[in-house]
Amino acid sequence: MFVFDGGVLTADQIAAMRLCPDELDGFEFVEPERLGEVLIPRLARRVTAAVAAIGQGGVYLEDGAAPSNR
Template sequence: MPGLRRLLRDDQGRVLVVHPVYKDEWDIPGGIVEAGESPVSALLRELQEELGIAPPVGQLACVDWVPPAPPWDAGLMFVFNTGVLTDSRIAALRLQPEELDEYVFAPPADLDKLLPPGLARRMNAAVLAADAGQTAYLEDGLIRLLP
């Protein structure tokens, strides 16, 4: 199943990073696409469940092919850019306590310290692509130039 993440930023360009209760590492809002569900529908569902908000989907910032890492098969990760969250949207964030216990807005330069390496590479590439108004194709978080 494909996975998806949402590039949510504040007016200072910082990226929303969440802490799941079921693991030690920080993460980016999103989840897994369920059977019969489109990536956009899954993203809207996950954000409503996890954060209590439904911001506009926005442009696709990147697609990342992730190699297999047992027990997981290879997969595709989609990162959608929503642009800037307004102060009122940030104030409306409501973490689902069964899934998330904390969130921060982190400068892109700090993502390498907070996120697992592959996710940090993916999100840094998504920030660059979003800022350029483009969509990046990645393999394991690394930008691949297509012929």
């Protein structure tokens, strides 16, 4: 699974968003500190790490966590 930084959306871009009703019921913008409230644990770890890696060129994770040193 990959997470990509799509940048910051303008108010006009957000207003123009249209969801495919066969796939999505809605969307929500969530502060990073609330990710654990709305996502399953491994996905919350993955998105939290992705947010922390913004501007660093990326991060590699296994099951949402940094792999152990081998």
